[in-house]
Amino acid sequence: DSGVTQTPKHLITATGQRVTLRCSPRSGDLSVYWYQQSLDQGLQFLIHYYNGEERAKGNILERFSAQQFPDLHSELNLSSLELGDSALYFCASSVAIQGNTDTQYFGPGTRLTVL
């Protein structure tokens, strides 16, 4: 158990809908990262928050947004869902701000299925 929690574990929804994925980082971790994992694209970085502030953006669609709250939990909002958004969404957390100085601990993921 990495100490990172994600809810829900599974989510099934229809095209055009909006969903919210939630992540609670490990106790004491200030950084939260979101990744999308699909069979053909592997693990793709979406966005990074550090202590409530956005620090880096990756291949995140404009239909997607995220935020990190004062208690450090984070939410990833996906709107106007398309079939191609079906994937595993992982949250990871780390103590510091730098990706190369500390370990990222991954949560168990949320499997999103868009029908």
Place this chain on the structure above:
Amino acid sequence: QQQVKQSPQSLIVQKGGISIINCAYENTAFDYFPWYQQFPGKGPALLIAIRPDVSEKKEGRFTISFNKSAKQFSLHIMDSQPGDSATYFCAATRSTPLVFGKGTRLSVIA
């Protein structure tokens, strides 16, 4: 675009054999190269990592070999066991979020 190319896509190894997974990167600024292990239904977990100031790092049965001039690094799993069956991802970074390879599905058969 920053990329990390990983091969092979899948690998079948006999129990007790050596599993070798290779990765190549483009960005010479990368300075941290971790390997992650992922079991079905779980998130990736850090297995071992290396920085480019050393050519090899060993932790138990797992070894990373690093070739800075060739911009390549590889994971060697010695005495592979059925419990090692998982998907392995290499990654690279420098003060940025991790850039992952596409993964290698390893199956260790008895």
